[in-house]
Amino acid sequence: MASPIIAFLAGAGTGYLKQREVEDQRKRDDEDQQFKRDQREVWRKQQSEADSLNQSLKQAQAPAEVVEGPLGDQSAGPPVPMALSQGSTGAPAAPTFRMVAPGVNKTFSTAAEAQQAVADYAKPESMNQRVVAAYRGAGLPDKALEVERNINQGQVSKLQLDDAIQARADKAWDQGLNAAAANAESLAKYFSGSPLVGGNQVKAVPSADGKTVQFFSVGADGQQTALYQPVSSDPSAWAPLLTQMSRSLQPEQRLQHMYRLDESRRLQANADREFELKKQVHADDREYKRGVLALRGASGGSGGKGSAAETAAFDPLADFDPKQARKAAMDQALDEAKNNPGSHPMTEKQIAARAQAIYAGLRDAASADNSMRQRATVFARAAKGAKTDEEVQAIKERAIKSGFTEEEMGRIDQRFAPAPAPKQAAAANTKQAPKKASAPVIAEQIGSGLPPAAEAAGVRLDKARADLAQLRASRPPGLKDGNAARDAFARQIKAAEDELDAADAAYQGAASPFVAAAYGTRRK
Secondary structure, three states, rough: OOHHHHHHHHHHHHHHHHHHHHHHHHHHHHHHHHHHHHHHHHHHHHHHHHEEEEEEEEHOOOEEEEEEEOOOOOOOOOOOOOOOOOOOOOOOOOOOOOEEEOOOEEEEOOOOHEEEEEEOOHHHHHHHHHHHHHHHHOOOOOHHHHHHHHHHHHHHHHHHHHHHHHHHHHHHHHHHHHHHHHHHHHHHHHOOOOOOHOOOOEEEEOOOOOOEEEEEEEOOOOOEEEEEEEEEHHHHHHHHHHHHHHHOOOHHHHHHHHHHHHHHHHHHHHHHHHHHHHHHHHHHHHHHHHHHHHHHOOOOOOOOHHHHHHHHOOOOOOOHHHHHHHHHHHHHHHHHHHHOOOOOOOOOHHHHHHHHHHHHHHHHHHHHHHHHHHHHHHHHHHHHOOHHHHHHHHHHHHHHHHHHHHHHHHHHHHHOOOOOOOOOOOOOOOOOOOOOOOOOHHHHHOOOOHHHHHHHHHHHHHHHHHHHHHHHHHHOOOHHHHHHHHHHHHHHHHHHHHHHHHHHHHHHHHOOOHHHHHOOOOOO
């Protein structure tokens, strides 16, 4: 009997334990589900708060607008006339204007007041205050304090930057004013067109005895208005006047006036550069015409109306395209600015100045190249007409006077090439003696030859002279050859000049007992 009872009790205990385990698992599941529901609720609340904050921030940064009509009359669309109220006289009510923004609806009696309120509402400091209020309203005081701190730091940095800019502007203003105060005329010119005189001209009028000077503002109609009291004609006594003039202008007005002066100087520099270019073109044209007339006179030309008309018709810039040249110059200047290896990038003024310089070089090169080609054409025509040796010699002499070299003429017509050097008789020893430099006069007078080192230096000096002369006589690259070719040719000239200087110094050092008294080889 004991065994069945024990078995029953054991089964009952096992069932109880299983039931207890099931209840515990159900309880844990209920707790997990409740935790997940709480998490979802928290997430929904956070999302709602974030959406509300975003909406508040958008509203804080939204612009305001002016709406015509009384409060509550309309919110959108064209103005709607208000119905007459009881007790009215039958006339429409006075117009009213409202500034409308998210959460804002203010009424004003005039449109100007409403527009001013809109402008004040759009100021950065007003918007910053609304952003801070949006964070505080969202229950984020730490974020609001952070935004305020960033705003304050930005304002302090801006003030410091403004102070630095103002200090530099004041320094530039003082420098310009002190330079202009050299005399009354320059001071009047400095303040002409400034806000001090409303953009008018300033005129300095000395007194009859020359002891004082009076400054006048001259309007567009010629009417003169005295500025301040007459002052001494001595610029050293103008300190009170300069101080008074400076204080009459706000910092912004001084900056505006200095910018206008810089712009005027830039325009004047461009005008001067264009004037110099035109002078160069005219000089090239005159040189060409002189050479043409000389060659035609040598070739027996009639020199009549036809010849004069043909000469005057030549334009050294006939095939020069200013628009294309300016575009090429600006492209090259921009490319140089882009690839500028310096630590400071080129400013817009520097780029413009560089483009002007490149344009001037292109124009000069085109003028020189066309003039040289035209001179060569005229010479070739004159040379073709020369039949006898006398005519060839006459044309050659006139061409040399007009600037041609024998090498240039020889490249066009072999009859005008320089005569070859006479051949020397063959010596018993076929080896050619090394070339020696000419001895200085003092060396011949004292009966002593140059040292070997001086002879070698003299050979080097003679070669440097010949190389430089050959380069200068050769045809320089023209516009069609490109900037690289012209720069390379300029570098060759510079290298030849440097070699001549070095050879000159070496020769004078080696031949100092003789050269110091009677020798000088510096190039002219």
